[in-house]
Amino acid sequence: MTWRRFLAAGLVAGALAACTASKPPADKLVLTRAAFGDLPGWSRDDPSAALPALLKSCAVLLKGPDDQAVGIAGQVGDWRAPCADAAQVAPGDHAAARALFERDFVPFRAADNDQTEGLFTGYYEAELRGSLTRGDRFTVPLYRRPTDLVSVDLGQFRPSLKGERIAGKVANGKLVPYATRAEIEAGALAGRGLELAWVDDAVDAFFLAVQGSGRVILPDGTALRVGYDGENGQPYVTIGRVLAGQGVPADQITMPFLRRWIADHGPDGVALMDKNPSYIFFRELKGDGPMGAQGVALTPGRSAAVDRGFVPLGLPLWIDTSDPVDPSGRLQRLFVAQDVGGAIRGPVRADLFFGYGPDAANHAGLMKGKGSSWLLLPTGAAARQGPRT
Template sequence: MIGPPVIGWRFLLLGLVAGALAACGAPKPPPDKLVLTRAGFGELPGWAQDDPSAALPVLLKSCAVLLKGTDDQALGLAGQVGDWRAPCADAAQVTPGDQAAARAFFERDFVPFRAANNDKTEGLFTGYYEAELHGSLTHDDRFSVPLYRRPADLVSVDLGQFRPSLKGERIAGRVAGGKLVPYATRTQIEAGALAGKGLELAWVDNSVDAFFLAVQGSGRVILPDGQVMRVGYDGENGQPYVAIGRVLAQQGVPADQITMPFLRQWIADHGTDGTALMDKNPSYIFFRELKGDGPMGAQGVALTPGRSAAVDRSFVPLGLPFWIDTTDPVESSGRLQRLFVAQDVGGAIRGPVRADLFFGYGAEAANHAGLMKGRGSAWLMLPTAAAARQAPGV
């Protein structure tokens, strides 16, 4: 999922818990609701050990986007644009790499609030990365799997523009007979529904890599001459996203075994059944070539490994810094306690206490993202002016 509105369709191993509860006939949970509780920086687990100066350049990228608005422009939970002018100016004055000054800046200009979904403070934290594939600009026997550009007849609809109750909900399709109808599914597209229309952006050598590229939302295609083409999200077919990890869990595979490396191996080991598993997900992602630094997140800024994250922007505004404390099997301590900035979104990233953490590209990033499936807590950091307008007692 990288780029509006995804970095997107990242690796969802999850809904596994929700699926298990549903199978047991558990009561339907209440609708997601963000509840904030004011906190102090001393309450953030590991705050004194992190290097907040590493997050400052990331925040400044977001500031450049936020400050384009007028002072009275509303930013939801993040207040108004005017609330960000002083913090962004102060951030620019901090000497790069000065941990003490960066820590003092955040403690002066922001107020942390512990986030909860209704009464539940624990949420899910996964990881994503910039996939790396081998491909070509021309089709041949090796490079035979197309990555498609966005079709001209694809129509995306923000339902919130029509019904306030549907804010944050989107659908996509095509117009036929004056009506919006569903677009072709993944299976139909891979069977040739778009062939011959000149939509091929590139051709890659592995259908499984192409599948997981769509899950991640962006990637690097290594061309035969060694040049790198960066590709990123440019729309989706509007079909529902189905997490194939959940499908396997429903078939009896223990949920705690299901990681991205596990799924890749399962698909490789099961031949036509592996292909059929991927086909359980009818969602299909279209791509465009990305120029310059990247990958780009939904906020329109280049993402920073280990500091940028995708969130559900119906609860968490883009540009907002937030602290997480979660389990992480890759970290030697078994925990990841770090300051991130919300700069991306994902179609499968849903809920107030939910984030997908960006780890960069390459084998190490892929391994970290593939294994990341932690439960933990989050503290949203509001500019002091916006924090002062929170309801009493919050």
């Protein structure tokens, strides 16, 4: 699940945005130094459950030289001691894990300008029914990345565009837009041998793209794991925002609601999906997965997608938000930033990965809470942020 996928989050976040009358100021991350005692629920979480995710990120971060910058998270050298200490904590040792974080990291409350409240949503690994060949009810293709698709990291050309990407194809020496979702659905890529698999439901395929990865259960019962491998570069339009613009109350728009609406409205449901011109391509995943944008397998309940224009991948973050599933009504937990998403924008914004299966799908589909986040910076990086204010 890389920059690729436009998370279910975007479906609901867009609906909320449609109800905002005034244009907000440009996003700006503001950090306020805090203490672990300031984190709501910190004493009740088991931070050892986040260590496997952190260690996966450490393996990526520590590949760089000590002076390599990691955004607000300092330099690679700042991570060597925390990562070494994390590797020494025995699995499930709650006390040692807590001591590690309280010794090697410093929490900073994140704000967008002066706004400390943001939106927190969820995603999961989807399940579909399909086949490696077309036939019977399996008529909806999942396409591999086309060879003529060109992705461009604009930050390599203009520092002011860091984190921004576009995609298209080259025609007559120029980069031009790629086919839209509607054009691809109408057959723009047919006959090129790009079909990775065929599934039995177009709505499931649409929401697979929203989630970014999934398992296609084949007729013999085996599973084909698929994940993001690029997108067509067309702008992402949140279908939740479209419905909100038509008068549907924004607070009703969750993923289950959108699925029902599409199913209940026949051609209008298809037309709603076609309002989004973005289309993503898939590849087969081997081994552990799904994979996040940092290149590591995501950890259910502990990996989060963030806007890496503000939050570096690999950074631990504390989330305090409402939870429609937990009996307490709150989700207060340590996550690790390991993924991104086109709909995940802003300094106080995260999409929380809940894993695979019906429970994960239910939790992610209903997750849409306002809340706050604290970024845990290594002590070396924290020292450069200045004293507590």
